[in-house]
Each structure stands twice: as C-alpha cells, then as structure tokens.
Amino acid sequence: MNGSGLAPETRTHLIRSCERIVGPEGVISAPDELRVYECDALTFYHRVMPDLVVLPTSTQQVADVVRLCREAGVPFLPRGAGTGLSGGATPDAGGVMIVLTRMNRILDIDVPSRLATVEAGFINLWLTNAVKRHGLFYAPDPASQQACSIGGNVAENAGGPHCLKYGVTTNHVLGATVVLPDGEVRQLGGKIQDRPGYDLLGVFVGSEGTLGICTEVTVRLLPQPEAVKTLLAVFRTIEEASNAVSGIIARGIIPVAMEMLDREIIKAVEANVKAGYPLDAGAVLLIELDGPRAEIEAEAVGVEATCREHGCIELRVARTDEERALLWKGRKEAAGSVGRITHHYYLQDAVVPRSKLPKILREIGEIGGRYGLIIANVFHAGDGNIHPLICFDLTTPGDLDRAIAAGSEIMKRCIEAGGSVSGEHGIGHEKRDYLPLMYSPADLAAMLRVRAVFDPAGLCNPGKIFPADRPEGHGDRNLQSPAMTAVSDR
Template sequence: MDKSKIVDELAAIVGREWVISDADELIVYECDGMTYLDKAVPDVVVLPDTTEQVAAVVKVCDREGLAVVPRGAGTGLSGGALPLKGGVMIGLNRMNRILEIDLPNQRAVVEPGLVNIALTQAVRDHGYFFAPDPASQTASSIGGNVAENAGGPHCLKYGATTMHILGLELVLSSGEIVQVGGKTLDVPGYDLTGLFVGSEGTFGICTKVIVRLVRQPEAVQTLLASFRGIEEASEVVSTIIAAGIIPSALELMDRHIIRALEEWLHIGYHEGAGAVLLIELDGPAAEIAAQARGIEGICRTQGVLDLRNAKDDQERALLWKGRKGAAAAVGRITHEYYLQDGVVPRTKLPYVLREIEAIGRRYDFLIANVFHAGDGNLHPLICFDSRREGELQRAIAAGAEIMKLCLSVGGSITGEHGIGMEKIDFMPLMYSPDDLDAMRKVRNAFDRTQRCNPGKLLPTSKSCVETSVAYRPHRIEREGLAQRY
C-alpha cells in the first residue's frame, strides 16, 4: 500500500491534525495497560469525531485490506488494544459526549470515548449512577468497558457492564452503520448487543452506547473486617454468600497488601491483621441494617480480630482509598508485578488461595492478593524483577499455573480483564475445539474479513496455523504450558 496516499485520504476524512503517522508519535500506541507483551505499533492512528467519520475510515481500511484496531483510553489489561498486525488504529477519545440523559426512563446515550466516571458525575446530583466501576473508571472509556465487558467491585450486586448496556450503534468492518438493541428491553431478534459486549473489538466499532442508569441506594454501610489470615477471611466470604447475603462489594486484601498500604496511606489496619475484608452494603436502610447484623454474627463466630464500621463518608472514602490504592502500593514493595485475573466458585476460595501461595513458593515469588472475593474473582499480583535473568518468563509461567488452577476447580481464565492477546493461548484449556469453533462462527457473522482487531480473543484454528505467516509461538507455548489450536 502507498502509506502516504492513505494518510492523505484519512486526513481528508478527519482533518490533518487528527491523523498520527510519525514513527515517534506512534510509540504512544504500542501497548495498553498490559505491558509485558511484545509491543506493536499501528501504521496510522486516526482520531475521528463522528460516527460518519469512523465509517468512512473503516471503508478505506476495507478497500485497502487493512486491520482496524479500536482503542479507548488504553487501560486494558490483556493487550486488547495491541495493533498486532499494524493497520489503522481508531482512537475514540474525541467521541466523548453525553448525547442524552433520560432519567424517567433510566437511560443515557453516550459516545464510546466518554470516561466511565464522567457519566456518574453527570447524574449523581439527580440521584442516579452508572453501575460498572472498574478500578480504571477515572480513566477508562465506556466504549472500552463495552469491549471488555468490564467489571469492578460493585458488580457483585449490580452485575458486569453487559447488564447495563441496552443498545449500540456499530460500524461494521464494511463501514456500514447498524443500530442494535435500543432504549427498550427485549428488542426482537438475536441479542446482538449482548454478543457485542465483551467482543474486544473483533466485531467492529461501537460509536454510540445506550446505557442503564441505576437509582442510588437509600443507605450505604462500609465495614472492614480483620482476620488472622487469608484462609479465615476467605471462609467468611463463602459463609456470607452461603447465608444469602449479597453485599454490593466484598473485597479481600492479604497481608502483603495491608503492609504496603499501611506504610503508604496509614489506613489504620488492625495490627495483627493477616487479611482484611472490605464489605459494602447498600439498599434500603432497614435491609442493610439486618445484613450488617448477619455479617457481624458470621465474622464473630469465625474469628474476626476487629470489625470496623465506617462512621461517615470520610472514613468510607479512606477505606476505599486503601482498596483502590492496593495495586499501586504493591509497586512500593516490588520492582514490578504481573497482575493476573481468574475466577473460581466462591466455595473454592480457601483451597485456591492456599494453592496460589504454594505456587508462589515453588516459583520463589511473593504473590500478593487483592480481589473481588464476593464473586470469586482473583487478582494475584506476582511480584518479580525483570532485570533479573529469566524472571519475567518465570512470572508468566507462575501466572499460567494459576490459570490452570482456576480451571481445575471449574472456574474461568478471566473475570474482567479479557482475553486480548495475553490469554489467547489459554482459551483451548477452557473450551473444546468445538466450543471455540462456535465462537469463530459468531465472529465470522460479524466480521468475515477478520480485520477487526485481528489476532485477539480467539486462537487461530488448527487448520489456519500453517497458513498464518505471522505465527510465532507464544512464550508459554514454547515452554509447553499451553497448546495452540
């Protein structure tokens, strides 16, 4: 292709200042929040402002046979926005408007580049919020949340992003603009909205999002329960769920996290705490009072060292500051860490946490844990130092073992970070070749050209491996930890 000609054509669509093609500037786009994968730069980055511009850009890509890689804020943690095969990256940051807020109907229509928290900020004073709250919510975009089906602490009660997305405007790989779903429920036909959420950019680009707005609860109560160790804390998680109490958030932090946080933010964790649970309840005041009594009873009979009840919003904010600063705090005790994401049935938490500790010992890594315990969504942080020979590879290998552990108890290889590039080789461990073929069929229906975010989410089918020129064995594949199909 004649790059300069294409750049000119794209510039004619979006304006010269919104096309990036200088090698120096493109470096910014060489990876997302997952920094341990091989970097890749797009040929061009385009920053369109309207759906029509997106469609026109995609049409050029279609004609030229170029890959199209959408990107929001670039906070993704599985390499979903990595332009593996170059091509045109479409940054959606300028499309960040709130198009409509319709409180009586509990809906908003927004553009994909809107930062998650901005929507809640816009409706907060009216008593509403946008429920998905990934840790990245002050930076990540709603379009990115849609692509990854983002989670967050409060999706224990409110559900992941998919439950809050009712309709989308899409630009398909042909450049065609299609509306799916709508403001109303049960739009006839296959649930294309539900399929698109979590498709990681492989179906096309969403240019408008119809979301559900949720009424703020009457009351909120935040508790911090300290336990001797992670096993006691995780047993309590299991008991709370088994008792039929579903808090709005139920987060666990282990001793490594507590120590790192205490030195940094002085939250005032109990001295003997080897693990803490951050428990938030929300809803009608009388209901959460009863739930709090239930939780207190469970904690007392299961060896709680200390149970702290946030007395006001200020203390609640402090307790959440600890939780939200957890990963950053770990940066203070290790040169770097590899953040994993896996899910297990909640009853399996005590066993799985013991095994993760054993994996840490086997690989000689400190593995810190801070995670969404209420829905069994683990986030082990494998602490390592890539300056030491072979440590990155070992950290990745330890991560792979944790994935296999999750699968061995009937869990999942990702609860909210997505497959992207990072976990593509684990897909065959979770799904049979036929299961994966069914996914390929869905992909083919949306994008027969396979040019939308190529190389993500789905491993290349066995028959395609020989013909795939770009194929290189992944690290974990070379080490025999995963097999490509």
C-alpha cells in the same frame, strides 16, 4: 516494533485519505507520537506500534475509516482510553488504530426512563458524575473508572468491585451504535427493550473489539441507594476471611461489594497510603452494603455475626463518608502500592466458584513458593474473581519468564476448580493461548463462526481472543468434519 509490513505507498495513501475524513489534526503518523499507542495497560508483554492512528469525531467518520481499511485490506482496531489489561487495544501487527477519545459527548440523559446515551469515548466516572444531581448512578465501576471509556467497557464487558450486587457491563448496556467490519452502521439493541431478534448486542459486549467498533452506547442508570454501610473485617488468615465470605452469602445477604486484601497487599498499602490496616493481619475483608436503610441495618448485624463466627479479630464500621473513603482508600490504592514491595508485577485475573476460594489461594501460595516469587492477592471475593499480583524484577534474568510461568499455572488451577481465565480483563493478546484450556475445539469453532459472520475478512482487531495457531475465520472448516461432533468436556 512496527510489524505490518505495509507498503510505504499504501501507508501514504491511508494517511492522506484519513486526513480527508477526519482532518489533519485527527491523524497521527510520526513514529515518536505513535509510540504512545504501542501498548495498553499490559505494558511488558506485547508492544506493537500501529502504522497510523486516527481520531474520528463522529460515527460516520469511523465508518469511512473502516471502509477505507477494508478496501485497502489493512487491519484496524478500536481503542478507547487504553487502560485495558490484556493487550486487546494493542495492534497484533500494525495497521490502523481508531482511537475514540474525541468522541466523548453525552448525547441524551432520560431521567424518567433512567437511561443515558453517550459516545464511546466518554469516561466511565463522568457518567455517574453527570447524573448524580438526578439521584442516579451508573453501576459498573472498574478500578480504572477515572480514565477508562464506556466503549472500552463494552469491549471488555468491564466489571468492578460493585458488580457483586449490580452485575457487569453487559447487564447495564441496552443499546449500541456499531460500525460493523464492513463499514455498515447498525443499531444493536436500543432504549426500548425486548425487540424480537437475536441478541446481537449481547454477543457484541465483551467481544474485545473484534466484531466491530461501537461509537455510541445506551446504558441503564440506577437510583442511588438510600443508605450505604461499609465495614472492614480483619482476620488472622485468608482462609478464615474466605469462609466468612461464603458464610455471608449463605445467610442470604448479597453485599454490593466484598473485597479482600492479603498480607502482602496490606504491607504494601500501609507503606504507601497508611489506610490504617493492622500489619499483623492475614487478610482484610472490605464489605459494603447498600439499599433501603432498614434492610442494610438488618444485613449489617448478619455480616458482623458471620465475621465473628469465622474468627474476625477486628471489625470497623465507617460512620461518616470520610471514614468510608478511608476504608476504601487502601483497596483503591492496592495495585498502585505494590511498587513498595516489588519492582514489577504481573497482574492476573481469573475466577473460581466462591466456595473454592480457600483452595485456590492455598495453591497460589504454593506456586509462588515453588517459583521463588511473592504473589500478592487483592480481589473481588464475593464474585470469586481473583487478582494475583505476581511480583518480579525485570532486571533479574529469567524473572519475567518465571512470573509468566507462575501465572500460567494459576490459570490452569482455576480452570481445574471449575473457573475461568478472565473475569473482567478479557483475553486480548495475553491469554489467547489459554482459551483452549476452557473450551473444546467445537466450542471455539462456534465462536469463530460468529466472528466470520461479523468480519469475514478478518481485519477487525485480528490476533485477539483466539489462539494464534488457528487461522481466523476458518472455524467452519473444522466444524463440519465428523471429528467435531465429539462431545466437549464438561
């Protein structure tokens, strides 16, 4: 679908002008080539082709393209590697897509201050590879880290398995060069911390490309830990495994990762990659500790004891890097293995307080039963960040609708449990109608005021995050009315 309704002469004008800005090789306008950009990694939900794709190579080019769009009144949106899972990097209705993959250089690595500055299209994993020889690493490690870009990570405030201890993208980004929706280039934050002023960088991270386009990012690097210890604990039930997670935290231990795989995922993983998980297990809990050697040796004793207290039937400890890689292999291949048990799946993302994990997992099981769908679970248990994979078959009439309805029920249950409808995938296009379940109209109006300050014309990635029935940039209209003084639900 090509939905913007751009007049042909406007489109031609934009193509010519973009070619002048970035060179002809940096503009894609042929329909068969544009098809590559009709969706991100949310593939079945929302497909819309951009009117054209521009691949700039500098901040100045991005600013020039943005100004061009603004003058023409044409919507535009940024895109990194297109690995996002909520449709945030798919146009709402055509427009110009600004793809940052050609901006993929390291600009600076400052070893003594442990900082790196890279262009937005730089791939997440490249960064850790580039600084390894200095004994450093970049902590956020989303599952797509071999492909996803740092700029996309900033847009989605990406997480990953290891953020239980280290935090998510927002905790590691210190500065960004940003092209605002009016085409102005601004430096938000920077290498030097605590400059006085509002934390514009803080609100920019996780704004899903709706407040501007970041072109350069400065991140904090961490020293590699002295030692890493990876344990795999097998449980009869997911309930016992969840209780073990809470037990470990209650002991004052914060592993660097605690990842859980349920029975369905274990089946799929074993059929695919043979990670050596026992097929009769109800849940597998992967626990990783890192830090000073003596610290994690002491913690490992506590972790083992806690797992056994909660009915763990088997405990393996990786003794070598190869063994560690094997224990992780099943986790890393989990989503990719689900093809062994289903034709299609809808990957969800939500968060509950850690202590509510057993309850929400029980409810997900019930929901799956009611809709006649298998729901497999692989998730960041330490954070309470669940990833139900709702299995369905696109060729079975009504199956997709049932999967979406089941996903919607899961979202509602997570909110009831005091949680959130997205831990790391973002709202994008997919979940914009869920946002009012978490936030009152006044809460959303405050966010829309921020949007209106950054993007008064509403041209920067429109149709994302906020519910479709709310006209963009008109939050103030509601906010000033007496009705908005109502206290939002706690």
